[in-house]
Amino acid sequence: xxxxxxxxxxxxxxxxxxxxxxxxxxxxxxxxxxxxxxxxxxxxxxxxxxxxxxxxxxxxxxxxxxxxxxxxxxxxxxxxxxxxxxxxxxxxxxxxxxxxxxxxxxxxxxxxxxxxxxxxxxxxxxxxxxxxxxxxxxxxxxxxxxxxxxxxxxxxxxxxxxxxxxxxxxxxxxxxxxxxxxxxxxx
Amino acid sequence: xxxxxxxxxxxxxxxxxxxxxxxxxxxxxxxxxxxxxxxxxxxxxxxxxxxxxxxxxxxxxxxxxxxxxxxxxxxxxxxxxxxxxxxxxxxxxxxxxxxxxxxxxxxxxxxxxxx
Numbered sequence: 001x002x003x004x005x006x007x008x009x010x011x012x013x014x015x016x017x018x019x020x021x022x023x024x025x026x027x028x029x030x031x032x033x034x035x036x037x038x039x040x041x042x043x044x045x046x047x048x049x050x051x052x053x054x055x056x057x058x059x060x061x062x063x064x065x066x067x068x069x070x071x072x073x074x075x076x077x078x079x080x081x082x083x084x085x086x087x088x089x090x091x092x093x094x095x096x097x098x099x100x101x102x103x104x105x106x107x108x109x110x111x112x113x114x115x116x117x118x119x120x121x122x123x124x125x126x127x128x129x130x131x132x133x134x135x136x137x138x139x140x141x142x143x144x145x146x147x148x149x150x151x152x153x154x155x156x157x158x159x160x161x162x163x164x165x166x167x168x169x170x171x172x173x174x175x176x177x178x179x180x181x182x183x184x185x186x187x
Numbered sequence: 188x189x190x191x192x193x194x195x196x197x198x199x200x201x202x203x204x205x206x207x208x209x210x211x212x213x214x215x216x217x218x219x220x221x222x223x224x225x226x227x228x229x230x231x232x233x234x235x236x237x238x239x240x241x242x243x244x245x246x247x248x249x250x251x252x253x254x255x256x257x258x259x260x261x262x263x264x265x266x267x268x269x270x271x272x273x274x275x276x277x278x279x280x281x282x283x284x285x286x287x288x289x290x291x292x293x294x295x296x297x298x299x300x301x302x
Contacts, residue, residue, distance in 0.1 A: 061218070119228065125234075132240045182202045185231070186206055186207075
């Protein structure tokens with residue numbers, strides 16, 4: 001299957017993707033995410049959402065060694081937890097869960113207030129690519145996964161609470177696990 | 188997630204964020220962004236489509252390896268195999284959570300106080 005990746009692709013450009021023997025092509029229409037999110041939060045009873053604004057240059061750290069020697073930390077906000085753990089609550093739950101890297105995919109669950117979880121429950125790799133990343137490790141593309149992946153339930157309305165409550169807890173785990181790289185997966 | 192990405196990268200750990208909203212992520216100024224044109228709830232692709240999920244994962248590690256400067260963006264050239272008008276339908280829980288129900292009640296006009 002030939003699948004192309006191209007940097008800097010823009011919306012509105014013609015895409016042609018070969019999936020098996022079927023070639024799909026068409027102009028990608030822009031999705032009005034901002035308006036959708038604003039409506040979702042309105043529906044949930046919140047005042048108008050204030051987007052975070054960052055005007056400074058993003059922090060940037062180049063990779064210090066080859067991927068094949070890197071330990072990757074996976075962080076996902078799809079409300080994933082393992083069977084036996086406490087599920088996430090309805091919203092603004094700033095707790096995190098640690099999912100062992102060898103957890104069977106069938107033992108994963110989701111609890112999230114803001115997306116339709118039917119497919120994520122059928123195949124958690126949709127939102128939490130633990131099995132997919134294990135494949136990259138087996139292939140030798142990645143060195144190894146951190147002993148745990150870390151999850152929380154996104155849609156936390158307050159960026160301040162993310163900064164003050166979620167970030168320190170996650171960062172401590174990543175440091176303790178001595179990860180070399182981190183993959184962040186929102187839903 | 189953008190807040191977290193900046194905090195983690197600021198501590199010296201290279202990060203990549205896979206997102207359905209690459210334009211928004213770019214505006215929020217992240218180090219590395221992988222864009223996918225998928226609906227919410229499908230950051231890594233269709234359920235059961237291992238090839239699609241693997242393509243996104245490969246793009247993520249490629250971004251980690253090859254980005255040379257902050258603001259790097261790599262878009263995955265996979266089209267969602269469901270028509271957008273079907274795939275992007277809006278979704279809300281059929282029953283609001285207790286907290287949300289309380290907030291919605293609070294937004295209703297209050298009856299005038301009885302004398």
